[in-house]
Amino acid sequence: MMSLNIFSMFDGVGGFIVGLNNANKAIKKEVFNTMYSNQFEPSKKSQDAYEVGIYKFPDIKHISDDVMTIPESKFEEMKSNGVNMIVGGFPCQDYSVARSLKHEQGIAGKKGVLFWEIIRAIKTIQPKYLVLENVDRLLKSPSTQRGRDFAIMLGAFNKLGYSVEWRIINAAEYGRAQRRRRVFFFVYKNDTPWAKKIDDKYETEKLEEGTLKDVVINCKQYDEYIFNEGLFARQFPVEKEMRYDGKRPRHSSHYLGENIDYNEYILNISDNFVGTVWNTGIMRHGRYFTADTTPLIEQPITLGEIVEEAKQDFIHRYEDYNTGLKEYKNYVKKYVISDGNKLEKFKQLRGSKKILRTRPDGSEYFYSEGAMSPYDNFDLPARTMLTSESSINRSTHLLFENNKYRLLTPNETELLQDFPIDWTRYKKNEKTKEISEVSDRMRYFFMGNALVTGIVKRIGIELAKIDE
Numbered sequence: 001m002m003s004l005n006i007f008s009m010f011d012g013v014g015g016f017i018v019g020l021n022n023a024n025k026a027i028k029k030e031v032f033n034t035m036y037s038n039q040f041e042p043s044k045k046s047q048d049a050y051e052v053g054i055y056k057f058p059d060i061k062h063i064s065d066d067v068m069t070i071p072e073s074k075f076e077e078m079k080s081n082g083v084n085m086i087v088g089g090f091p092c093q094d095y096s097v098a099r100s101l102k103h104e105q106g107i108a109g110k111k112g113v114l115f116w117e118i119i120r121a122i123k124t125i126q127p128k129y130l131v132l133e134n135v136d137r138l139l140k141s142p143s144t145q146r147g148r149d150f151a152i153m154l155g156a157f158n159k160l161g162y163s164v165e166w167r168i169i170n171a172a173e174y175g176r177a178q179r180r181r182r183v184f185f186f187v188y189k190n191d192t193p194w195a196k197k198i199d200d201k202y203e204t205e206k207l208e209e210g211t212l213k214d215v216v217i218n219c220k221q222y223d224e225y226i227f228n229e230g231l232f233a234r235q236f237p238v239e240k241e242m243r244y245d246g247k248r249p250r251h252s253s254h255y256l257g258e259n260i261d262y263n264e265y266i267l268n269i270s271d272n273f274v275g276t277v278w279n280t281g282i283m284r285h286g287r288y289f290t291a292d293t294t295p296l297i298e299q300p301i302t303l304g305e306i307v308e309e310a311k312q313d314f315i316h317r318y319e320d321y322n323t324g325l326k327e328y329k330n331y332v333k334k335y336v337i338s339d340g341n342k343l344e345k346f347k348q349l350r351g352s353k354k355i356l357r358t359r360p361d362g363s364e365y366f367y368s369e370g371a372m373s374p375y376d377n378f379d380l381p382a383r384t385m386l387t388s389e390s391s392i393n394r395s396t397h398l399l400f401e402n403n404k405y406r407l408l409t410p411n412e413t414e415l416l417q418d419f420p421i422d423w424t425r426y427k428k429n430e431k432t433k434e435i436s437e438v439s440d441r442m443r444y445f446f447m448g449n450a451l452v453t454g455i456v457k458r459i460g461i462e463l464a465k466i467d468e
Contacts, residue, residue, distance in 0.1 A: 009088035019456025051427035075124035089133040130187035147277040167232035168279040171452040172381035177301035222289040238293040250292030304378030375400040387448035413447035418454035
């Protein structure tokens, strides 16, 4: 097996790297080797995430430039040095829950266009594989033409000679500690042994007829792959029956269009796409097959277990348990909310509301939200963390412990994303070599932006088998 040499795009604080390194440990082989990373946070003077990467991964070649300014020569260097895999959670602000559906900009948005930087890198590097991540709403973006943006992405990969498998994964449904739904892509080149193996099984007749790109599609052609044999089906099993709307299965297929000039092909999809994209699917040779699958749910880690793990880790840094416990209690005091006004604000935010608002055109409407529980349940996995975690807002986790309300600690947020404790505590200035502590506020921001590395670990374990 060749080493899979990685370029990590939009690296954040190294979530993909952590997950794939953990896959290496699980399979006891050094399959995944990250050689390059790129991290740049627009509109921020201090590039803290980049400096965390410098501190944690001294042997990786870090690129701090805006990805749109990386020259072709750098991608050529990567290719000549053996990079054959790209990973990344590409920017998702245009699709995230922070914006309402009708205000989505999708692929045409300021950050959405950075998807084309992935395509630019692919054209030069020509990797065997990509593993990408985004918010699940991507599959329904934009609100005026559901699924169009995702179809454009599928078309772009198709024109470059790649196939795509995708799945929306809720981390808590597969044993992790956070209810975080994200769509993962497994993209592979059509000349890999894996792709050829799939052709031999699922495209036999069309291969013989030379009609792989025909518009005629059997909707069930890839069902066995989707439900049993694909990368995601193996690592994240689903029930063998898809979901239904009444008697109608949530199951469809679509032809992306005539194989013409690249730009015309993409524009044709953009202008004319009318299709359905479900939570699971595969795109091969310009056609996609998709179904709405149901996960075989695994027992999640609870918020209470995360709090206890962080507590025990802190205590055991001290030789004497009682000393450690005393220091832990002092540490947690920093995150206790003693200000009555703040607590009242949290109570209001988590309560039900019906607010009269005015649209830009002057018309009025009521904005409604249902009530949340007054604090987060220790017996359930955590809710989705956002970059605003710890600020006074409805999405921030509120813990009730020892008759006091408090916030999550930064260490607890790291555990909720399957990072080691203190992963983001330190950063290193590239020029001065000075090591300094990262503010709590930035650590919360990092984890709100991160992915659940345990999911990446499982993807890596399966990809290592595929590449054997």
